[in-house]
Amino acid sequence: MPTLALLPSRAVLAISGEEASTFLNGLITANVEDVDAGSPAYGALLTPQGKILFDFFILRDADRYLVDCSAKQKADLIKRLTFYKLRAKVDITDCTDTMGVAAAWDGAELPGNVYPDPRSASAGLRTVATVAELSALTDAGEEAYEAHRISLGLADSDQDIGSGELFPHEANFDQVNGVHFTKGCYVGQEVVSRMRHKAKVRKRIVIAHGENGTLASGSEITTDGKVSGTVLSSLNNEGLALIRLDRLEDAYANAGEISAGDAQLSFSKPEWATFDMPEAPN
Incomplete structure (x- = not known):
């Protein structure tokens, strides 16, 4: 509509x-x-x-x-x-x-x-x-x-x-046309260029889904008992989260628990995203 x-x-x-x-x-x-x-x-x-x-x-x-x-x-x-x-x-x-x-x-x-x-x-x-x-x-x-x-x-x-907290790649700027990589110099350009050529970006913002509890903004995300990210904006148990992708991969491999507060979490990659994201086991 x-x-x-x-x-x-x-x-x-x-x-x-x-x-x-x-x-x-x-x-x-x-x-x-x-x-x-x-x-x-x-x-x-x-x-x-x-x-x-x-x-x-x-x-x-x-x-x-x-x-x-x-x-x-x-x-x-x-x-x-x-x-x-x-x-x-x-x-x-x-x-x-x-x-x-x-x-x-x-x-x-x-x-x-x-x-x-x-x-x-x-x-x-x-x-x-x-x-x-x-x-x-x-x-x-x-x-x-x-x-x-x-x-x-x-x-x-x-x-x-936020302000002064995330690098552009962590906020997916490389995925949403937020960085022009060939235009020349700007403030912070050298760091962005180095991150572009890294093998992997360690953490990214992804879509989070809460179950059996409340997905609350600001909650720490734990995987296998380790703090691995943070719930950012949330509404009706759907939200965005900044998550360590390597720890998410380990949790999937070990069938470990992924939670934030009293909510069990699952994650999905945005439709426009081309970065590699671990897939949950079937």
């Missing part, structure tokens, strides 16, 4: 000025030169050590870039961008009072600056639109969007990725 949800957890920034493209391209994992009207990018600003500070969507709107980012992280993102700005001819504007974000899937239509979610075709559409345009929509509620994105294995800025 066509579904549309307003996303009050998101905020909108505008980056403008004659050096905006060069400024952004030298900072973030996405290639801003590929961004055009209706052709967005998903990316992140990293620490120099290669961990994700902020993730966001970027789209082109006339002579400026619009940034769809976490509302909770907005102030810190503005502060970090301003720190890197120096004397660049760039203006950073908080548009949250006049613009907002919505998502739609299964054929629902949106007003404003509409773009396909670049992480997965199944995710549907997003828009950055005026508050007036959004207020006229029939809203299914952000919880409907939460259920949708969790079912697809798509990580949330606040609940799953």
